Amino acid sequence: MLSKGLKRKREEVEKEALAVDTWWLDPGHTAVAQAPPAVASSSLFDLSVLKLHHSLRQSEPDLRHLVLVVNTLRRIQASMAPAAALPPVPSPPAAAGVADSLLASSDAAFSASMSSLLEDLSHIEGLSQAPQPLVDEGPPGRPNGGVPPGLGALDLLGPATGCLLDDGLEGLFEDIDTSMYDSELWAPASEVLKPGPVDGPDKEEAPELDEAELDYLMDVLVGTQALERPPGPGR
Amino acid sequence: MEEDIDTRKINNSFLRDHSYATEADIISTVEFNHTGELLATGDKGGRVVIFQREQESKNQVHRRGEYNVYSTFQSHEPEFDYLKSLEIEEKINKIRWLPQQNAAYFLLSTNDKTVKLWKVSERDKRPEGYNLKDEEGRLRDPVTITTLRVPVLRPMDLMVEATPRRVFANAHTYHINSISVNSDYETYMSADDLRINLWNFEITNQSFSILSLGPVPNGNLEVRSRLVRGVGEIETKGIITTAILSLCSVEQDAGRGTRHSSGLMGCGAGIHVDQEHCAGACEVQYSGRGGCAKFILVFFCPTVFEEPEDPSNRSFFSEIISSISDVKFSHSGRYIMTRDYLTVKVWDLNMENRPIETYQVHDYLRSKLCSLYENDCIFDKFECVWNGSDSVIMTGSYNNFFRMFDRNTKRDVTLEASRENSKPRAILKPRKVCVGGKRRKDEISVDSLDFSKKILHTAWHPSENIIAVAATNNLYIFQDKVN
Numbered sequence: 001m002l003s004k005g006l007k008r009k010r011e012e013v014e015k016e017a018l019a020v021d022t023w024w025l026d027p028g029h030t031a032v033a034q035a036p037p038a039v040a041s042s043s044l045f046d047l048s049v050l051k052l053h054h055s056l057r058q059s060e061p062d063l064r065h066l067v068l069v070v071n072t073l074r075r076i077q078a079s080m081a082p083a084a085a086l087p088p089v090p091s092p093p094a095a096a097g098v099a100d101s102l103l104a105s106s107d108a109a110f111s112a113s114m115s116s117l118l119e120d121l122s123h124i125e126g127l128s129q130a131p132q133p134l135v136d137e138g139p140p141g142r143p144n145g146g147v148p149p150g151l152g153a154l155d156l157l158g159p160a161t162g163c164l165l166d167d168g169l170e171g172l173f174e175d176i177d178t179s180m181y182d183s184e185l186w187a188p189a190s191e192v193l194k195p196g197p198v199d200g201p202d203k204e205e206a207p208e209l210d211e212a213e214l215d216y217l218m219d220v221l222v223g224t225q226a227l228e229r230p231p232g233p234g235r
Numbered sequence: 236m237e238e239d240i241d242t243r244k245i246n247n248s249f250l251r252d253h254s255y256a257t258e259a260d261i262i263s264t265v266e267f268n269h270t271g272e273l274l275a276t277g278d279k280g281g282r283v284v285i286f287q288r289e290q291e292s293k294n295q296v297h298r299r300g301e302y303n304v305y306s307t308f309q310s311h312e313p314e315f316d317y318l319k320s321l322e323i324e325e326k327i328n329k330i331r332w333l334p335q336q337n338a339a340y341f342l343l344s345t346n347d348k349t350v351k352l353w354k355v356s357e358r359d360k361r362p363e364g365y366n367l368k369d370e371e372g373r374l375r376d377p378v379t380i381t382t383l384r385v386p387v388l389r390p391m392d393l394m395v396e397a398t399p400r401r402v403f404a405n406a407h408t409y410h411i412n413s414i415s416v417n418s419d420y421e422t423y424m425s426a427d428d429l430r431i432n433l434w435n436f437e438i439t440n441q442s443f444s445i446l447s448l449g450p451v452p453n454g455n456l457e458v459r460s461r462l463v464r465g466v467g468e469i470e471t472k473g474i475i476t477t478a479i480l481s482l483c484s485v486e487q488d489a490g491r492g493t494r495h496s497s498g499l500m501g502c503g504a505g506i507h508v509d510q511e512h513c514a515g516a517c518e519v520q521y522s523g524r525g526g527c528a529k530f531i532l533v534f535f536c537p538t539v540f541e542e543p544e545d546p547s548n549r550s551f552f553s554e555i556i557s558s559i560s561d562v563k564f565s566h567s568g569r570y571i572m573t574r575d576y577l578t579v580k581v582w583d584l585n586m587e588n589r590p591i592e593t594y595q596v597h598d599y600l601r602s603k604l605c606s607l608y609e610n611d612c613i614f615d616k617f618e619c620v621w622n623g624s625d626s627v628i629m630t631g632s633y634n635n636f637f638r639m640f641d642r643n644t645k646r647d648v649t650l651e652a653s654r655e656n657s658k659p660r661a662i663l664k665p666r667k668v669c670v671g672g673k674r675r676k677d678e679i680s681v682d683s684l685d686f687s688k689k690i691l692h693t694a695w696h697p698s699e700n701i702i703a704v705a706a707t708n709n710l711y712i713f714q715d716k717v718n
Contacts, residue, residue, distance in 0.1 A: 044551065047609060059321040063409055063428040065614055068555045072608075075551050 045080065048073040262705035264692055268332035268340065271696040274302055274703055275342060276710055277327025281311040283344055283397075285355065286712075302712055306355055308397040311346040323348050329414050331423070341400075343423060347410040350425050352401035352436065360388040406432050406442045552604045552613060560616035565625040566697075572628055574619040577601060579630050579640065594640045594647065597632045599670045599681045612686050623698040631690030634679065635706045636666055652690060652704045652711040663713065 048069055055066045260278040267274050274286040287305035314323040325346055333341040339356035364386040369375050409427035416423040425432050425442075432442040556576040563572045571582045573590075577598055580590035596617075600607060607613040612633075619630040631637045632649070640647045649666045669678035692705040700715040 044605065044608075051611075059319060060410070064558070065611075068558060068614065071554050072551055075554070079551070 042080070045073070045076045048076060261708050262692060262710055263326050263328060264330050265694040265703045265705050265710070266330045266332060267694050267696055267703070268342075269334050269697060271698060271701065273305065273332070273340060274694070274712070275330045275332065276705065277310065277330050277344055278708075279326045281309055281313070281325030281327060281346065283308055283310045283327060283330065283353070306395040306397055308353070310344045310351060310353065311349065314348075328411055331414050331416050333416060333420060343414055343416065345411050345414050345425065348404065348407055350403040350411065350414060350434070351399050352403075353397050354400045355395060355397045358394045358396060359390060359392070361391045362386040363389050401436065401439050403434055403439050403442065550604060552608060555608070555613050556604065561618040563619060563621060565621050566623060567625055570625065572619050572621065574617050574630055576613060576615070576617075579619050579628060581628070581642070592642060594628070596630055596638055597668070599668055603681065607686070610686065612689075615689055615691065617691050618693060620693055620695045622695050622700070629693055629695060629702065631693055631704070633686050633689050634684040635688040635690060637690045637693060637704055652706045652709070654709070
């Protein structure tokens, strides 16, 4: 039961999230067992993104290499996302359901919305559990090859996050300590936040996004949080 | 009788015959001609080197005909595409011989963008006694010519010259990865990642796109093919979704298979598709100068047709390792062999839904896929070959190892192509990779394998037990032991 004015402490929310995970889970659900692999594959994810960017930078990309890397990246991403929220994954139609259940203000519903929100965030941020700057490590952007990139996740997100802008939700969010959303990458199933600011040197090898993509990402993020916040890091 | 030979072969009675080191240029393709008399290699520097087998001499029966350099020529030069501002590599991707019709030899060689038809001919006579030219070829002053004479042909030292007869260019957006000559010997196909073009040898300024893959608006990839005389779309059985686009290899049945009659050619293109969909067969009609011919394009989708994947084997790399890197028709025309990263599979054309045989090439790499992904080795494209009787198949691996599988006895052997480990005339010793636990004396452990030494290209003599193995910039020729 969520009452206005009551701030939840960070630890409590975490526990809630963790409890949510358990609650959602069937005991025999393989997703639980996959938690360690999901962590391991974050470096695999980074590696794949690097390979993708490297491949795209060629003036004549090796198509086979490119497509294989993209498809592998998709798989990795698909396997990492469930760590945040478990099936059934909220899709655009479900987002409306999420909004509804929020208004019903039950703990379970709130947890569901939390999970979906976090999942949306993780989609945007191209979930990676290594400390990486959000803006650099996001979805690989739009390759100039003819092949559709594996990450239509960003497109999918449009309608979903749009729903969260409903006025009814803003009030709910205001009461929550959302400092956690500011930081780069947040995997609720795992440990806590990453440190906010990111080191310059770490970014050097990370692929760069276009300005336009950067802006778009920031817009989506800011829109999701429905808060007036100072510009996020990296801007 | 044949069985004996095969068994003997699998007992590694191959001896190292010759090794040729080309100067620091990596060999990129190896191909015997139809009789096995000639062996052509292409390298990264755009050169083609042709070896010819010596006539067997009665005096030295124990020495079978050896292969000596017959001709060397520069097939392709590096080019610069000014529009795209990029350099086109001169590396020879494939060589295909045409069957011999006269004294000269013809072969097709291709780099990423351009296919060339080369004529290799011998000259052992030359004309002498020109009227207008003197012996050095300089023009004579007509005033000095007082008599007429008829030039005569005089013998000279054998000279082998290669001349480009046709250049087929500007028909591929992506990199050409294979070429294949039709059994009519009037046409041939070239394939890049997304397209198969059909050429007539006489016509260089146009080609027909008989197959092109392209994205459709919903993000899926659809297989389309175009009739030669128009832009018709042929219904195919399915749609390729998250696909590997590369047509890694185009092969044509020589027409000797029983299921093909004259005029019908089978073409196998290895296309990897995801599990839900596959492309089936489609027919293309081609009207050419020689009459009509029908193509049957058969797409193989190993992940669809295979036994369901063992979930414990499923990994992020499942798709990469099941991507086909080579496809070859058997000599009989009845079977197709495909090579993916870890296995070789034999398919019966009459039974398309699953391979009839699967051979593990280097399954010990399965636990190393992550590192192989990291160093890009997982993308290596290995080739595979049949022997003349289709009873043995061969393919390469790492650490200069190559593998042979006897389809009848189900035995297999691992051999190594390296100078350190084999002396000339010495019988090759079988090698073994130790997977875990105790390593025996002669075994090599998986972690000691040298992944920079990869054998991607091999060739097998069409009728005899002679194999050519390209190990980076060295070419090894092995023959089986003569009793």
